Amino acid sequence: MQGQSLRTPAPALRLAVIGAGPAGLALALRAAQALPAAEVTLFDARTPGHDVARDPRTLALSLGSVQLLRRLGAWPxxxxxxxxxxxxxxxxxxxxxxxxxxxxxxxxxxxxxxxxxxxxxxLAYGALVAPMQAAWFACAQAGPQRLHTRFGHPVRAVKPLEGDAGVEVDAGIAERFDLAVVAEGGVFADQARKAIAxxxxxxxxxxxxxxxxxxxxxxxxxxxxxxxxxxxxxxxxxxxxxxxxxxxxxxxxxxxxxxxxxxxxxxxxxxxxxxxxxxxxxxxxxxxxxxxLNAERTLVHGRTVRIGNAAQTLHPVAGQGLNLGLRDAFALVHALRDLRDATGVDAALRRVEWARAPDRWSMIAATDFLARSFxxxxxxxxxxxxxxxxxxxxxxxxxxxxxxxxxxxxx
Missing domain, CATH: 3.30.9.10 (D-Amino Acid Oxidase, subunit A, domain 2)
Incomplete structure (x- = not known):
């Protein structure tokens, strides 16, 4: 009995976040805040010592995105x-x-x-990602039993498992998760073509x-x-x-x-x-x-969810790509908040798909129309x-x- 009382309880959800850019970090940080019973693992190809603060790329964020990032305590x-x-x-x-x-x-x-x-x-990409990454490292250090960092481990494959067993994430060592979120997008020229391209x-x-x-x-x-x-x-x-x-x-x-x-x-x-x-x-x-334009028809494929540029790469005419990704991340965590175990994941993902569709498709249609019109x-x-x-x-x-x-x- 004494040994049983010291046993760490099984997590309600094992969540893999693939990609530690702004969307992936926002998702991981929000999950650490709002899903206290979940185990979250953040993967990225870059090493922990990589100086991301020097990245000069520019990000344009809407007021809604600024408010979401402030809730994470990582707004510079x-x-x-x-x-x-x-x-x-x-x-x-x-x-x-x-x-x-x-x-x-x-x-x-x-x-x-x-x-x-x-x-x-x-602001500059590095000026946003550096404090978000530091906030994640601090969270992971404070909760090492449930928050894990796999930097320097590029993900080779995400494979669905049979039935409701979740997914297998291969980053050199195969690990099983209930849910994987892909937030690695990249630029249009380097992407494999999606369903709508x-x-x-x-x-x-x-x-x-x-x-x-x-x-x-x-x-x-x-x-x-x-x-x-x-x-x-x-x-x-x-x-x-x-x-x-x-x-x-x-x-x-x-x-x-x-x-x-x-x-x-x-x-x-x-x-x-x-x-x-x-x-x-x-x-x-x-x-x-x-x-x-390079977009998936749906955010959800089984137990794999794509957000940000991994779900839709848009023309920059409206500057809304990252803003969509951040809204996707927060909506997903919101849908997972009430789960007691992994059996409710599929229903939660269906809710996310329906909830995000109007925002997502209206922005895809608007930017596509403007881009083609030129x-x-x-x-x-x-x-x-x-x-x-x-x-x-x-x-x-x-x-x-x-x-x-x-x-x-x-x-």
């Missing part, structure tokens, strides 16, 4: 740039807007108009711009003949200069960017941006990424897009509804 407030306003506009040439009240082909969404402190925030024939040139005359905290998206051009505000540099993350999408077959030097690129960008964006005076080296050469299309932007600006309730969906997803 001091290094994130709040977005106070989003300015979306159509570059000339466009037709004159003949309708009363439709004066400019632009939409301005302001945090103040929505009575929120910010619409979202922008489309190559947009577009390239995103990505880097950092230094600006003069730019208002702080304003994000710009400019619809041009070549594709969307976005500037996302970053924290000022050490000398006080305004900076922004640049995402410049163009047709791959007729790429106007690749052959240009930095001086020429700056000149072209400044002809494309609205006056309110200020002037680009310097550019970092730009990196090119192929763009496409390849169309229909007469009057540019003018129609400009009229639509102006009409949206004039329709305050519709603009507010759009702002709420971009901040919090479809509810």
């Amino acid at each position: 407030l001091d290094v994130a740039q709040p977005i106070a306003e989003v300015h979306v506009s159509q570059a000339p040439p466009t037709l004159e807007l003949p309708l009363a009240g439709l004066r400019q082909a632009e939409v301005r969404i302001r945090a103040a108009d929505e009575a929120v402190p910010m619409l979202g925030a922008v 489309h190559d947009y024939g577009q390239t995103a040139w990505v880097g950092t711009a230094t600006l003069e005359g730019a208002a702080p905290g304003v994000a710009f998206e400019r619809f041009t003949r070549e594709g969307p051009l976005a500037l996302l505000p970053l924290p000022a540099s050490s000398d006080g200069a305004r900076r922004a993350a640049l995402v410049w999408c163009v047709a791959s077959a007729d790429d106007p960017v690749g052959a240009l030097d930095d001086t020429q690129r700056i000149a072209v960008i400044n002809t494309r941006l609205p006056e309110a964006a200020g002037r680009v005076v310097a550019l970092s080296p730009l990196k090119a990424f192929a763009l496409g 390849t169309w050469r229909w007469p009057g299309l540019s003018a129609a897009r400009g009229v639509a932007l102006a009409a949206l600006q004039a329709a305050a309730p519709l603009k507010s509804a759009l702002a709420r969906q971009m901040m919090f997803g479809r509810r």
Whole structure:
């Protein structure tokens, strides 16, 4: 009897999280908080000593995502740039807007108009992942019986087991879990094609711009003949200069960017941006990424769930890929909270699938439509897009509804 009283009780759920990027870390941290009877194992190919804080890639997060990360206690407030306003506009040439009240082909969404402190925030990938990873290590150290870290162990395969026995995760040593969540996404060019795939024939040139005359905290998206051009505000540099993350999408077959030097690129960008964006005076080296849609039809396959880019890789026109992944992660943990043992996992996963479908598919459809529209050469299309932007600006309730969906997803 004495030996039985000292025996560690079996976990209600054995959960494997594969991928320690923002979505995977958020899921693991939330599971550690909200599933005290679960055993959570986090896998990643990188070693524990890898300095992820140096990763300069830029992340744009909605207000809803910021709130979710704050609940985890891992939001790096001091290094994130709040977005106070989003300015979306159509570059000339466009037709004159003949309708009363439709004066400019632009939409301005302001945090103040929505009575929120910010619409979202922008920060470097490493600035977000490093504190999230440190928070996970602290949790795992405090609860070593149920929280495990398998860094430096790339997962080779996830295999379903017969019946309701769960899955086998092979990371050099095969381990059995009740549920595996795949959060390793990668970029479109490197991914195996999923059930729904489309190559947009577009390239995103990505880097950092230094600006003069730019208002702080304003994000710009400019619809041009070549594709969307976005500037996302970053924290000022050490000398006080305004900076922004640049995402410049163009047709791959007729790429106007690749052959240009930095001086020429700056000149072209400044002809494309609205006056309110200020002037680009310097550019970092730009990196090119192929763009496409690559999505699973469902998040759930048996006892394997995919979230973030592992479930859907989207065009960056709306900047919603990571935000979708974070909402997926929190919805999954919420559905698992009341499980007493693994027998209820399948019903919980069905609830997650149904609950996430409206948000997921509305965002996939919207970004796919916008991405494809930049390849169309229909007469009057540019003018129609400009009229639509102006009409949206004039329709305050519709603009507010759009702002709420971009901040919090479809509810």
